[in-house]
Amino acid sequence: xxxxxxxxxxxxxxxxxxxxxxxxxxxxxxxxxxxxxxxxxxxxxxxxxxxxxxxxxxxxxxxxxxxxxxxxxxxxxxxxxxxxxxxxxxxxxxxxxxxxxxxxxxxxxxxxxxxxxxxxxxxxxxxxxxxxxxxxxxxxxxxxxxxxxxxxxxxxxxxxxxxxxxxxxxxxxxxxxxxxxxxxxxxxxxxxxxxxxxxxxxxxxxxxxxxxxxxxxxxxxxxxxxxxxxxxxxxxxxxxxxxxxxxxxxxxxxxxxxxxxxxxxxxxxxxxxxxxxxxxxxxxxxxxxxxxxxxxxxxxxxxxxxxxxxx
Amino acid sequence: xxxxxxxxxxxxxxxxxxxxxxxxxxxxxxxxxxxxxxxxxxxxxxxxxxxxxxxxxxxxxxxxxxxxxxxxxxxxxxxxxxxxxxxxxxxxxxxxxxxxxxxxxxxxxxxxxxxxxxxxxxxxxxxxxxxxxxxxxxxxxxxxxxxxxxxxxxxxxxxxxxxxxxxxxxxxxxxxxxxxxxxxxxxxxxxxxxxxxxxxxxxxxxxxxxxxxxxxxxxxxxxxxxxxxxxxxxxxxxxxxxxxxxxxxxxxxxxxxxxxxxxxxxxxxxxxxxxxxxxxxxxxxxxxxxxxxxxxxxxxxxxxxxxxxxx
Numbered sequence: 290x291x292x293x294x295x296x297x298x299x300x301x302x303x304x305x306x307x308x309x310x311x312x313x314x315x316x317x318x319x320x321x322x323x324x325x326x327x328x329x330x331x332x333x334x335x336x337x338x339x340x341x342x343x344x345x346x347x348x349x350x351x352x353x354x355x356x357x358x359x360x361x362x363x364x365x366x367x368x369x370x371x372x373x374x375x376x377x378x379x380x381x382x383x384x385x386x387x388x389x390x391x392x393x394x395x396x397x398x399x400x401x402x403x404x405x406x407x408x409x410x411x412x413x414x415x416x417x418x419x420x421x422x423x424x425x426x427x428x429x430x431x432x433x434x435x436x437x438x439x440x441x442x443x444x445x446x447x448x449x450x451x452x453x454x455x456x457x458x459x460x461x462x463x464x465x466x467x468x469x470x471x472x473x474x475x476x477x478x479x480x481x482x483x484x485x486x487x488x489x490x491x492x493x494x495x496x497x498x499x500x501x502x503x504x505x506x507x508x509x510x511x512x513x514x515x516x517x518x519x520x521x522x523x524x525x526x527x528x529x530x531x532x533x534x535x536x537x538x539x540x541x542x543x544x545x546x547x548x549x550x551x552x553x554x555x556x557x558x559x560x561x562x563x564x565x566x567x568x569x570x571x572x573x574x575x576x577x578x579x580x581x582x583x584x585x586x587x588x589x590x591x592x593x594x595x596x597x598x599x600x
Numbered sequence: 601x602x603x604x605x606x607x608x609x610x611x612x613x614x615x616x617x618x619x620x621x622x623x624x625x626x627x628x629x630x631x632x633x634x635x636x637x638x639x640x641x642x643x644x645x646x647x648x649x650x651x652x653x654x655x656x657x658x659x660x661x662x663x664x665x666x667x668x669x670x671x672x673x674x675x676x677x678x679x680x681x682x683x684x685x686x687x688x689x690x691x692x693x694x695x696x697x698x699x700x701x702x703x704x705x706x707x708x709x710x711x712x713x714x715x716x717x718x719x720x721x722x723x724x725x726x727x728x729x730x731x732x733x734x735x736x737x738x739x740x741x742x743x744x745x746x747x748x749x750x751x752x753x754x755x756x757x758x759x760x761x762x763x764x765x766x767x768x769x770x771x772x773x774x775x776x777x778x779x780x781x782x783x784x785x786x787x788x789x790x791x792x793x794x795x796x797x798x799x800x801x802x803x804x805x806x807x808x809x810x811x812x813x814x815x816x817x818x819x820x821x822x823x824x825x826x827x828x829x830x831x832x833x834x835x836x837x838x839x840x841x842x843x844x845x846x847x848x849x850x851x852x853x854x855x856x857x858x859x860x861x862x863x864x865x866x867x868x869x870x871x872x873x874x875x876x877x878x879x880x881x882x883x884x885x886x887x888x889x890x891x892x893x894x895x896x897x898x899x900x901x902x903x904x905x906x907x908x909x910x911x
Contacts, residue, residue: 375781470686471835471836472804472833473833473834473835474835476833477835491805493783494802494805494806495805495828497833499833514903514906514907515833515907516907516908517806517830517833517907517908518908519828522783522784522787522808522810522826522828523784524782524784524785524788525782553910553911556910557910560910592825594910595825596825596826596827596828597827597828597829597908597909598908598909598910599864599867599868599871599905599909600864
């Protein structure tokens with residue numbers, strides 16, 4: 290079943306201890322849709338500038354991603370420059386140019402309206418809510434956000450969260466959103482803001498899901514324990530950019546590929562999220578996300594299982 | 601099969617966000633032996649002062665722990681005072697009085713000499729090595745250490761590590777010992793220093809084991825992938841003191857209770873370590889470690905499995 294994703298399609302200049310690159314295709318919606326494309330049909334809503342050429346279009350086309358919702362505007366695409374040093378979990382932002390993204394008014398093609406899944410990548414919560422409201426028929430909404438929106442646009446974000454079923458954020462964002470430093474209490478506080486499930490990403494340590502009582506069609510009132518999925522211990526992280534978005538793409542893509550959201554599907558989706566995140570960081574930019582095979586994905590899924598399972 | 605453990609039997613004064621206590625029975629060897637006592641026979645080598653009374657002795661007796669190797673010296677027992685604030689992973693040391701521990705010369709009772717397992721809790725690596733050398737018949741040696749010994753007694757520690765089969769330390773200690781900031785490369789560097797297996801503890805995120813090629817009797821030359829065990833997401837950590845030692849006790853106690861060390865036993869041991877660590881922090885000091893039942897332990901083991909397993 291198809292996923293519509295709204296978010297940034299951008300260009301990044303990145304420097305890491307392993308090397309650097311200049312103005313390459315990037316952005317949350319790009320990483321998300323490439324990762325999800327290995328599992329299901331993906332449709333993108335975004336805006337790009339004149340620097341988005343046939344070369345970038347070909348990346349989406351090669352993965353069969355529907356780009357009719359990518360608006361082409363005059364000017365330049367969203368641009369981000371950042372660097373990573375010893376702590377690869379933390380990027381230092383050197384430059385952010387909104388460019389055409391500054392006036393982004395998401396337009397959803399009619400052909401996207403039968404999407405059953407919607408992912409709101411990390412953008413202004415006002416835009417997230419507008420897209421969510423414009424697609425009332427979707428049956429499951431995933432979302433992401435970041436410190437900036439939590440700190441400076443909290444009221445707007447809280448409105449958006451009421452329409453998000455599964456929120457995927459990291460430890461720091463969870464504590465900041467809940468205004469609670471205890472990670473478990475913070476998670477439960479966030480579940481009180483609207484989301485029925487919260488996936489807290491721990492970087493190199495994996496991710497933990499916390500559940501409210503109504504995300505699963507069956508056992509609506511059962512209490513579901515948290516679930517922890519691992520990250521792969523990697524001797525070399527070439528480029529952490531896009532790891533979180535690739536996690537979200539693998540996670541949501543797998544869910545969309547299954548007939549029903551059950552606890553077992555949710556758990557497997559967490560594993561596939563970790564798998565896609567682990568691939569993303571092996572090469573610079575979106576390189577690895579462009580050229581995976583389903584066999585490689587299944588083989589790494591098996592490795593994740595071996596990494597955590599007793600027998 | 602019996603474990604001999606050498607380490608501190610001490611008194612702690614601790615303050616946490618949940619409360620505080622004054623001069624209560626504590627110390628690495630105490631937490632370790634209480635945790636391990638639910639799995640196998642435990643024998644302690646330590647030194648205490650005159651403040652160690654029948655009340656403290658009764659705690660060991662109630663768990664059937666052999667204390668013939670605890671020397672009673674004139675003066676006071678080792679004393680530590682510390683406090684925890686928002687970051688419960690990090691204690692602030694307020695006072696350390698070595699007292700009788702300053703002149704500790706471990707004496708191993710003859711009756712301990714048939715122990716097949718030895719655990720070197722966190723003490724001066726010179727003493728660790730002396731005990732290890734005095735028990736040449738043991739078939740498996742576990743050990744712990746800390747930043748102070750790594751930084752200021754490195755040469756002595758490196759000699760001790762050559763006689764340790766399984767080292768249990770945390771992320772920071774691993775990087776410090778390896779002088780390498782990449783967690784995976786650091787783990788492999790530590791395996792080059794002597795230990796055949798390294799268990800890296802991640803606090804609230806659990807622990808990861810890395811393997812050399814010769815810890816298991818069978819498949820001596822097989823390559824073993826890392827294994828990750830979870831920690832329980834806890835809404836309230838009453839007192840983090842002793843969590844690592846209780847992890848080590850559950851881990852090593854379970855291994856000693858099994859006929860052979862296999863990859864499957866090692867994995868289960870990591871889970872039991874996490875289980876005992878999760879109990880330890882639920883109450884102040886050693887309170888919870890004194891009064892567990894095997895049923896509670898098995899029930900939490902099942903919860904740890906549910907927390908991580910796909911099906």
